[in-house]
Structure formats: C-alpha cells, structure tokens
Amino acid sequence: MSEFIRLDPPVIAEIVAICDTMLAEFESSRIRAKNLVSANGFGDLESARQLAAGYSRKGAGTPESAYERIEQFIETLTQLRDAFAAGGEDFLDTQFDWARALDTVDRDM
Known part of the structure; x- marks a missing residue:
C-alpha cells in the first residue's frame, strides 16, 4: 500500500503492551484448553463414552476445537502486535490480513 500510518512511540508501546497482555492470557488459555481432551467422569455406559468423546473433540484435535x-x-494477535511494534509502518499492509483472519475465525464459530 502506498499509504503510511505514523504512531507516536508512547502509543505504539501501549498497544504492544496491550497485545502482550492479551497474548499472555491466550497462552494461559491454550494450556488449559490442551487438557480439555481428557473428558473423564461420565461413566461407563456407551452413551457416556460418546458424550465424553464429543467433549474431547470440542476441546482439541479438530479445526473447530x-x-x-x-x-x-x-x-x-502476534501478527498484529508485530505490525504495531514495527512502528505502524506494516500495519496498513497487514491490517486486512489479520482482520480477515479474525473474521474467518469468528464466522466459523
């Protein structure tokens, strides 16, 4: 793109810090979500095993999990943070890519 966006360094630092905070939360969520494949405690009936298997699939292992x-x-979010960390110069080039990626994730849910 020929357009250019310029952000003041304090604004960039604040945006990057917000992204880092969000990434830390997502990392924590990723660790917890990895444990979702262990759906225990439903019992030994066939219907209970099927229910546990369904919950396991929703936890991890499929594109929709x-x-x-x-x-x-x-x-x-990492791509977005990196674009801002570059001083905003890459933001216009990547904004539509990450916006499209988030929109795709949201629509698939």
Missing part, C-alpha cells in the same frame, strides 16, 4: 481456535487467535 477450542485449542485450535485459541492457536488461531494467538497467531493473528
């Missing part, structure tokens, strides 16, 4: 969605958010 919680773990994979969190991974997608982390990747997109």
Whole structure:
C-alpha cells in the first residue's frame, strides 16, 4: 500500500503492551484448553463414552476445537502486535490480513 500510518512511540508501546497482555492470557488459555481432551467422569455406559468423546473433540484435535481456535487467535494477535511494534509502518499492509483472519475465525464459530 502506498499509504503510511505514523504512531507516536508512547502509543505504539501501549498497544504492544496491550497485545502482550492479551497474548499472555491466550497462552494461559491454550494450556488449559490442551487438557480439555481428557473428558473423564461420565461413566461407563456407551452413551457416556460418546458424550465424553464429543467433549474431547470440542476441546482439541479438530479445526473447530477450542485449542485450535485459541492457536488461531494467538497467531493473528502476534501478527498484529508485530505490525504495531514495527512502528505502524506494516500495519496498513497487514491490517486486512489479520482482520480477515479474525473474521474467518469468528464466522466459523
């Protein structure tokens, strides 16, 4: 793009700090989501095993699962943070890419 966006250094630092805080929360969520594949305590009936398997699939292992969605958010937010950390110069080039990625994740949910 031929357009250029310039952000003041304190604004960039604040945006990057916000992104880092969000990324830390997503990392914590990713760790918890990884444990969602262990759906225990439903019992020994066939219907209980099927229910546990369904919850496990929602936790991790499929493109629509919680773990994979969190991974997608982390990747997109990291790209956004890096674009801002570069002083905003890369933001216009990447803004539509990350916005499209977030929109795709949101629509798939």
